[in-house]
Amino acid sequence: MTNLIALNEHGGLVVPDQLVVPVAVGDGVGPDIWRAAEPILKAAAERSGKSLSFLEVPAGEEAVRRVGSPLPDETLETFKRHRVSLKGPLGTPVGGGLRSLNVAIRRELDLYACVRPVKWLPGAPSPVKRPELVDMVIFRENTEDVYAGLEWPAGSPQAEGLIGYVRDELKAKIRPGSAVGLKPMSEFGSKRLVRLALEWALREKRASLTLVHKGNIMKFTEGGFLAWGRQLAQEDYAGRVVLEAEARPDETRLILKDRIADNMFMQTLTRPDEYGALAMPNLNGDYLSDCLAAQIGGLGVAPGANLGDGLAVFEATHGTAPKYAGQDKANPASLILSGAFMLAHLGWTAAAESVRAAVAGAFAEGVFTLDLARQAGRPAVSCSAFGRAVLERLA
16 A cells, blocks of 8 residues: 555546655744644544554755755655645755745746735734634745746846847837846746635635736736636636626626735735735735735744645745744744645545634633734733643544
């Protein structure tokens, strides 16, 4: 019997009952939060009749010390072979090489969708009046936009050459001495992201999917994202998806909305219950996912995943927080809830729900690590103590 995930003829996961998942523990507070999360995920799987074990793989600053590379080829191959993986926060070593390990992993594995479910858990402190209205999922395109890494420093031959081409061939002006970057957005990249979001919203019976963009200003890049998303919905999902302007008051089909990005920021604060799922280009998604996370307590309680076709890497959504490394103070909830998200992705629904319920139970009783305790005005527990509190509340 294999402990590896396979794909069926439709591209869906075939998950064995005894599964091994690779984990890159991460840098900074990564080891602290992993020690808290690991026993919870194993126990949740076991209590639902499954077996889950983890294979630690090197990545990040520790990998540089151990094997001389922040992202060894062997780690990427292990992620590919096992199909579903988990990782803590990764630091990118200073002094050249990769711009971001997170971006590098997404690119190398073609994990084109960053998916962030944002739902308030009762008891968690929040800066908004009605956090219980926040229940949406962000689908962020991961491979294009200004995060494609196509930029050059001011005064470089590349920047000067681009400025000259724009001046001479396109008859447009760029201020001399500028740094220059490109913002590629394609029909292919936009449509596969929107398709993933549409499929999820239909499967989960959400009332709407909203395309978030700045197409009013960037008419051919972000405007293209909007046009391609609409085209996909109208051509491939006719009868199941309807544009907002054509929706009936008693509409049963999925409503495809669109919002300008800055307006969407405001509406997530003022009318969050009107939005169930959001799809957007890379930069918008980076900003908006953190904005939404703030409403449910912060990045310390925000789960996330990077999804591709047949591959997924679930992750803590916060940084390495080196100030707190090794001090047993960090909040492991993001990694724990990302683990629950992973269990749901595997089809282990009972295990996933038990983890979420256990975290909610700890919050409801005022069990908070430092980040949430400061917001709630309560004493803080340690990272390990929070992990034990969640483990004790597993069904």
